[in-house]
Amino acid sequence: MPERNIEFGKYGARGIKGYEAVARQLDALAGYIATPITARRGLQARLHYLTRTPHARAAARAAGLTVTDRTLRAWAAGTRTPSRKNLAAIERAYRTVRRENVARYLAARLNRDGRGTRVEIHPLNQSQVSRPRQRPVEFRALNVRRWDRIVAAWAAGDDQELDAAWVDLVVDLGSQWGQYEYVTNVGFAA
Template identity: 45%
Template sequence: MAGRWMDFGQYGADGAPGAEALGIAIEHMVTGIASPVDSERGLAARLRYLTKTDAGYEAMYRAGIHVSPRTLMAWLAEERTPNKANRARLDAAYWELRRRNVAAELKHRLNNGGRGTRVEVNPVNQVGVDRKHRRDLSSRSVNVRGVWDRAVDAWMNDDLEELDAVWDEILDDLGSDFDAYSYVSSIGWAA
């Protein structure tokens, strides 16, 4: 990350590193079951999703769900309910599998057939900064191309270093004077 902000937040600015904001924006594109895992409907939907493919069983294993086939069948038949810890593990497995399953679609949507995606970058919130220390910043919009596969892969792998490298490329397209957009309040797009 570029570092001309020196001591970010020293004067009261509020925001997040651009790489983190980029990861958060990608994460917000992942949708899934709205019902909580504690509800009958939410639990049943997660179990159906996780047990329809081998990848789902692998996700459950990675999440720490190690139950007998008999117990799993009882959960599916709604004869027994997983304990609180296993419900949390099922939820974690569901979202991890959901992220993996939507990654290819995210790349496709964001690459947009090579046309890229227009990204709106909102600067840090300077409400708490004295006027003499404020920077003249406004929302910026840029069409981003050629980095989305890397960005989604970095997001999938929780690789903040690679997301930061992608963000630096986006900053180059923004023409960010003195790293004005190294930290931002939010990033958005219509993809």
């Protein structure tokens, strides 16, 4: 694709891929449990979320939590403690199920009946780049009216599709859209 950066950071520029910044913002809007999983309260909250209904248990199994119901009950009761590997599996399953559960709501909230949501794109950090090599990049704002593809890729955890959806969105910035492939931050609220 034209304008894609091949050697980003070669001269000292810093930033992250735009789709990663969008994923971070969507994660913030998803409202995950704030208490860490290593605390008893955080573990209990995640287990309750993953086991409260048969649908939630099925989604947790599909997301990779493959322990028996007896083990889940023992963890919930506090008679047994999950290993680090199982804690990571619980956290992964929780985030996957939470994303699936809030994706439709987030897409509708961000689409706002066709009005869309304003996205602020903060350019990459060029403070470490020598003066002759710096390029003029400025703060940009864009109104995104269709979030369905972005939210679906985020919910599925598909980074390639999320990157493609982000690039398709950034192309609307005009001929300099490649300058916003890497950013310091992408901000939007719903």
